[in-house]
Amino acid sequence: MNLTSCSISGDLISSFKFNAFMRKVFAISAVTTKLFVLPILKDGMTEPLPTTTGQNPSEQNPLDDPGLFGDPDPLLENGWFIDPEAAVPSEPMAGVDPDTKAAPEATAGEASPIMATPVSQRRARRTAEDVSERPDWLPEGWKMEVKVRTSGATVGTADRYFFSPSGERFRSKVEVLHYLETGSRRKNGRKSKDDPDPASTEKPSESPAERKKKKPKATSNAKNFSDLNFDFKNPPESVTWVQSDASGDNWVPSTDDGNVPIDAKEWGTVYARLSQLDKSSDAS
Amino acid sequence: MKSEQLSESTLLKPLVTLSGSAADTVIGPPLGRVDIGVNESAYICRVSLPGVRGNDDKVKCNIERSGRVDIEGVVTESQFVKNSSKEFKIALQQLSPPGPFKISFNLPGPVDPRLSSISFKPGGILEVVVMKFRVPQLSANGMFEKWYDCSSLPLHV
Numbered sequence: 001m002n003l004t005s006c007s008i009s010g011d012l013i014s015s016f017k018f019n020a021f022m023r024k025v026f027a028i029s030a031v032t033t034k035l036f037v038l039p040i041l042k043d044g045m046t047e048p049l050p051t052t053t054g055q056n057p058s059e060q061n062p063l064d065d066p067g068l069f070g071d072p073d074p075l076l077e078n079g080w081f082i083d084p085e086a087a088v089p090s091e092p093m094a095g096v097d098p099d100t101k102a103a104p105e106a107t108a109g110e111a112s113p114i115m116a117t118p119v120s121q122r123r124a125r126r127t128a129e130d131v132s133e134r135p136d137w138l139p140e141g142w143k144m145e146v147k148v149r150t151s152g153a154t155v156g157t158a159d160r161y162f163f164s165p166s167g168e169r170f171r172s173k174v175e176v177l178h179y180l181e182t183g184s185r186r187k188n189g190r191k192s193k194d195d196p197d198p199a200s201t202e203k204p205s206e207s208p209a210e211r212k213k214k215k216p217k218a219t220s221n222a223k224n225f226s227d228l229n230f231d232f233k234n235p236p237e238s239v240t241w242v243q244s245d246a247s248g249d250n251w252v253p254s255t256d257d258g259n260v261p262i263d264a265k266e267w268g269t270v271y272a273r274l275s276q277l278d279k280s281s282d283a284s
Numbered sequence: 285m286k287s288e289q290l291s292e293s294t295l296l297k298p299l300v301t302l303s304g305s306a307a308d309t310v311i312g313p314p315l316g317r318v319d320i321g322v323n324e325s326a327y328i329c330r331v332s333l334p335g336v337r338g339n340d341d342k343v344k345c346n347i348e349r350s351g352r353v354d355i356e357g358v359v360t361e362s363q364f365v366k367n368s369s370k371e372f373k374i375a376l377q378q379l380s381p382p383g384p385f386k387i388s389f390n391l392p393g394p395v396d397p398r399l400s401s402i403s404f405k406p407g408g409i410l411e412v413v414v415m416k417f418r419v420p421q422l423s424a425n426g427m428f429e430k431w432y433d434c435s436s437l438p439l440h441v
Contacts, residue, residue: 139401140401140402140403140413141401223427223428224426224427224428225420225422225426225427225428226422226425226426226427227426232396232418232419232420233419233434235349235395235396235397235398235417236349236397236398237348237349238346238347238348238349238397239346239347239397239398239400240344240345240346240347241344241345241346241347241400241402242342242343242344242345243342243343243344243345243402243404244342246337247337247404248337248343248403248404248410249403249404251345251402251403253398253400261398264398267398267399270398270399271399271400271401271415274325274399274415277428278324278325
């Protein structure tokens, strides 16, 4: 998991300061349920270290855990701890601001204090260049669009949108893969079509436990052909595919009479479904 | 005098060094080399089409149910050469000359030409994935159970 593929646009629930044990300032940002530890190095590099669980501090406040400072925290590496005093109140996006509260403490008693600058300036922003390349996992027939936010605190951040062959819009890889596996949209997601503001659509994602439970169901749904309206028995004599853009990723089919078949959209869906079926049968 | 001789001989015998797998290829247009792969469900063909991607003339790929594939396109002249005010004479030609081309081959079995995925990969490789002609057997509630391979079945049953 890397920063560019993760949306950090949700509410920042809290920000903790870590001891400058290794002469670094660390900020932890718990974004809804995705928890990242962001070590901010001296040279300004920011690298997210994805933690293994999606613990949500709003549900289970780590500050209430008496064992946190005595026992090693399973989320943190050796020599790291969370300082409860440094908790920054919940702020909207880009509110990671360790120098207001955390920095003075982090630098106290240090021989060479580290000047912390706001993470919002240091964090590598997900730019259009980062996400412009078509991802491997996107099936043929799907389209991708990159939009750059033009206003607000996250101006310049690029968002990717994925369009199914039938024109439905998806905002993330998770949404697309869920749709490919199950043939339906994620229930706990908002209807992104109706939501014009990409920054506010951060939705609560499921815990790893829930995800595990869902997996067998998703695999069996890949086998559900009942919604497919496709005549497997009678493929046309031939189909001519014509490249429709300079990049060579989009191809338009036409049959012998030179017309684009009306059910061509369904073809892409069936192709994606069969690819998914192959993958799930390989896994089992 | 010496340098003139050198440039003259360079013109006459331009040096091209090939190594690795390129050394094994015959000198000549690398356009239209084909790899064909097969698995349970699909065929994949990779066709080398250097200098073809991104042309104004779009590539056409006709796929027949029998498994025959025809790829048509045009190799265009270098934009630089085209736009240059001074004419370039060809000193050495090893790439495919500009002009239309057609590449045809047969896949090892029948396919469903609707279930194809075509894309240009970096490096001038056209990748065509075509699902085999198969019919799924479904349970009463529409769940997939197994495939019938249609290579031996009569068509339009």
